[in-house]
Amino acid sequence: MSLLSIEHLTVAFRSETGQATAIEDVSLRLEPGEILGVVGESGSGKSVTALSIMGLLPEPAARVVSGRVVFEGQVLTGMGEHRLRRIRGPGIGMIFQEPMTSLNPIFSIGEQITETLAAHGERDRPKRRDRAVEMLERVGIASAARRLGDYPHQLSGGQRQRVMIAMALACRPRLLIADEPTTALDVTTQAGILDLVLDLREQLGMAVLVITHNMGVIAEVADRVAVMYAGRIVEQSPVELLFAEPAHPYTRALLGCVPTLDDDRVRLTAIPGALPDPRTRPAGCAFAPRCGLRVDACEAAIPPLRPLGPTHEAACIRTCAG
Amino acid sequence: MSDSPARATIRRLLRHRLFVTGLALFLIVLVLAALAPWITTVDPTKLSIRAKFKPPSMDFVFGTDNLGRSLWSRTVWGARLSVEIGVAVVVLNAIFGTLVGAISGYFRWADAPLMRINDALMAFPAILLAIGITAVLGPSTENVILALAVVYIPRTARIVRASVLVLREMEYVQAAVAAGAGHARILRTHVIPNALAPLIVQLSFLFAYAVLTEATLSFLGLGAVPPTPTWGNIMAEGRQYMIEAPWIITIPGVLLMITVMGLNLLGDGLRDVLDPRLRLQA
Numbered sequence: 001m002s003l004l005s006i007e008h009l010t011v012a013f014r015s016e017t018g019q020a021t022a023i024e025d026v027s028l029r030l031e032p033g034e035i036l037g038v039v040g041e042s043g044s045g046k047s048v049t050a051l052s053i054m055g056l057l058p059e060p061a062a063r064v065v066s067g068r069v070v071f072e073g074q075v076l077t078g079m080g081e082h083r084l085r086r087i088r089g090p091g092i093g094m095i096f097q098e099p100m101t102s103l104n105p106i107f108s109i110g111e112q113i114t115e116t117l118a119a120h121g122e123r124d125r126p127k128r129r130d131r132a133v134e135m136l137e138r139v140g141i142a143s144a145a146r147r148l149g150d151y152p153h154q155l156s157g158g159q160r161q162r163v164m165i166a167m168a169l170a171c172r173p174r175l176l177i178a179d180e181p182t183t184a185l186d187v188t189t190q191a192g193i194l195d196l197v198l199d200l201r202e203q204l205g206m207a208v209l210v211i212t213h214n215m216g217v218i219a220e221v222a223d224r225v226a227v228m229y230a231g232r233i234v235e236q237s238p239v240e241l242l243f244a245e246p247a248h249p250y251t252r253a254l255l256g257c258v259p260t261l262d263d264d265r266v267r268l269t270a271i272p273g274a275l276p277d278p279r280t281r282p283a284g285c286a287f288a289p290r291c292g293l294r295v296d297a298c299e300a301a302i303p304p305l306r307p308l309g310p311t312h313e314a315a316c317i318r319t320c321a322g
Numbered sequence: 323m324s325d326s327p328a329r330a331t332i333r334r335l336l337r338h339r340l341f342v343t344g345l346a347l348f349l350i351v352l353v354l355a356a357l358a359p360w361i362t363t364v365d366p367t368k369l370s371i372r373a374k375f376k377p378p379s380m381d382f383v384f385g386t387d388n389l390g391r392s393l394w395s396r397t398v399w400g401a402r403l404s405v406e407i408g409v410a411v412v413v414l415n416a417i418f419g420t421l422v423g424a425i426s427g428y429f430r431w432a433d434a435p436l437m438r439i440n441d442a443l444m445a446f447p448a449i450l451l452a453i454g455i456t457a458v459l460g461p462s463t464e465n466v467i468l469a470l471a472v473v474y475i476p477r478t479a480r481i482v483r484a485s486v487l488v489l490r491e492m493e494y495v496q497a498a499v500a501a502g503a504g505h506a507r508i509l510r511t512h513v514i515p516n517a518l519a520p521l522i523v524q525l526s527f528l529f530a531y532a533v534l535t536e537a538t539l540s541f542l543g544l545g546a547v548p549p550t551p552t553w554g555n556i557m558a559e560g561r562q563y564m565i566e567a568p569w570i571i572t573i574p575g576v577l578l579m580i581t582v583m584g585l586n587l588l589g590d591g592l593r594d595v596l597d598p599r600l601r602l603q604a
Contacts, residue, residue: 089502102493119503
């Protein structure tokens, strides 16, 4: 049994100008201890996917139209708020993009970590404090015991993200969802945080779902990758395979945007055009209008994900040809 | 290094000149009110026809009124009543204003019904609504407190709601939800504490309004029942003798002014320190 499986999930948002399908028929699996990267442009549905796992979609504007999320055999979609609360934290932890605003400015970091533990019924105050120190040490905050009384404004961005991770890990989740964990950080700090995620997986054996638009982050940490475009998964494969043999034209285009050291190009390639409006997506492949390999058949129907190998699948009718 | 925000704020307040001035003025009134039983020797309701209309002197520091009652005793006891009413109204506002504001800001479904009731109450001019309520319930200290609470709670609730609407979208609130915290816990630890700064500023101004409105109500005969002395009813009685005995109306008037000015300066100071962004707009 997988730790997490998302099955044919479709989520729609109601807006004043009509209904917008944020994600459509998304299926993902995550095994214990595995790191899955979800990559795509802004608006491709990565964050909505993450939020719908946790039941954090902004209701009533957003709604799960069909499909379900199963975590350790329990169906999360449609589960009551009370039961979900017991899974959030000890079952699934989450860290967010903005370390600057993800900590409450008026409480010390120690109070914030122990607060999470208290929310999950740890009544013993010294025990909570010990656990907070342990977690801060684990995420690499030096002299953790002395820093419990520090306030968020006294920490750097990287340290705050470490504290965020410590908070998410305090309840020992089996799955950590990291939504753009390094986007707001500078490059060296990014590397430190990514190493930390890898170490923690090693030590705690938890699974991680990393959401990012950065192919470099994927290459660094992920075991497996799912590429999202316009609310759908267009390609899924182990990370080495994806970088070696990208099958979907969108994946290739994404990889073409990444500069490498042995590159003698003067300009990086950009993908022409923009994501289609989620209210008026094309009838066929959503990437077709921007695709260099487009043929007429592309616009006829939405191409389904087709296996290209035992672990590799892509949603493009031209993958066999190209 | 690890200076708590609370201590840093107090230090900044004590360096703020307006705040300290306001605090000093307000403390004068507070001290008078607190020490009323010990610093007055004459019963504020004791009549003494032979001693009527005495101007301030060694015997009667603030003079006497038309019935020969000691104005010192009457204004000091009046200060006590004003402070009591002010405190009661502020406490009621802090509790119910926060409750209504937090609920309607945090829970979307509660917002529309609560805010429509709020709007309805706020549509009446404050003084008119207060007069209406005390006129219906009858003049008494308790009814004045109730009337002022009803008049001002919607205003407090609005301010709390405005902060809560911003705070509920903060990432640390979302992070707390993602960590499995319930609504009550999130409101208690993340939302309400962060909404306190503008609330405290509001409450300091509210204290001034409450004292002023109470004086107005008792000036109109709708406050505490005479012979209980309040600044409002002392001034109402003194109004008829403004030419012959100007001190009767002036002394409580000056104390009222000191209170309101002190609280306003104090509130300005609090606002500058706790909520510096508002200063630019003001």
